[in-house]
Amino acid sequence: MARRRREKEHGIFRELLGWIVYILIIIGLSYLIITYVGQRTMVSGQSMEPTLSNGDNLIVDKISYRFRDPQRYDIIVFPYKYEEDTYYIKRIIGMPGETVQVIGGYVYINGELLESDIYGAEPMESGQLADQPITLGADEYFVLGDNRNHSSDSRDPSVGVLKRSDLLGRAWVRIYPFDKIGFIRHE
Incomplete structure (x- = not known):
């Protein structure tokens, strides 16, 4: 029972870490595009x-x-x-x-x-x-x-x-x- 609970917590932690890495990659790519490739202006x-x-x-x-x-x-x-x-x-x-x-x-x-x-x-x-x-x-x-x-x-x-x-x-x-x-x- 405790083993299943630890595996479940570990799975949630991995899922959360995956989302954090994904968001950081998106922010980094956005920064690179805005800085070096293109920018919106009005x-x-x-x-x-x-x-x-x-x-x-x-x-x-x-x-x-x-x-x-x-x-x-x-x-x-x-x-x-x-x-x-x-x-x-x-x-x-x-x-x-x-x-x-x-x-x-x-x-x-x-x-x-x-x-x-x-x-x-x-x-x-x-x-x-x-x-x-x-x-x-x-x-x-x-x-x-x-x-x-x-x-x-x-x-x-x-x-x-x-x-x-x-x-x-x-x-x-x-x-x-x-x-x-x-x-x-x-x-």
């Missing part, structure tokens, strides 16, 4: 309209930039340096080594109009910092929101140019609202 504001809207929920791909360089027109996520737990979502326009300037509301790269820039909703009212040429360093990027007259981006001194190490990742998939679920277009 769009706040209108700076990326019409591409992304206020309230859109996205999954950020944090791993691809470990294997390849960011490209022009990638939509990237980066932390806002003056407010903890605040992230900005913008589009890469200027690449390392290029000189960026806003003239007459349009982007010029190395003195030539960036004609392939189809994302700006309208000509910019102000170039702010980019009224003067900005030459990017070897690991620097110039970013703009698609709704450029309503965006704090590299033209704004509070954002400025970004270093590669500033880039959290690339917007990958919109997961909400449900009627807009799908991969984010980068070109």
Whole structure:
């Protein structure tokens, strides 16, 4: 009788230990995925309209930039340096080594109009910092929101140019609202 009781207690203990190990593995995998692979973020504001809207929920791909360089027109996520737990979502326009300037509301790269820039909703009212040429360093990027007259981006001194190490990742998939679920277009 005592033997059966001990076996039953031992079985319960093994079952409980199994569940604890299972939960710890799930927590560890979740941490690794959130830290190194992907992260959910929400769009706040209108700076990326019409591409992304206020309230859109996205999954950020944090791993691809470990294997390849960011490209022009990638939509990237980066932390806002003056407010903890605040992230900005913008589009890469200027690449390392290029000189960026806003003239007459349009982007010029190395003195030539960036004609392939189809994302700006309208000509910019102000170039702010980019009224003067900005030459990017070897690991620097110039970013703009698609709704450029309503965006704090590299033209704004509070954002400025970004270093590669500033880039959290690339917007990958919109997961909400449900009627807009799908991969984010980068070109």
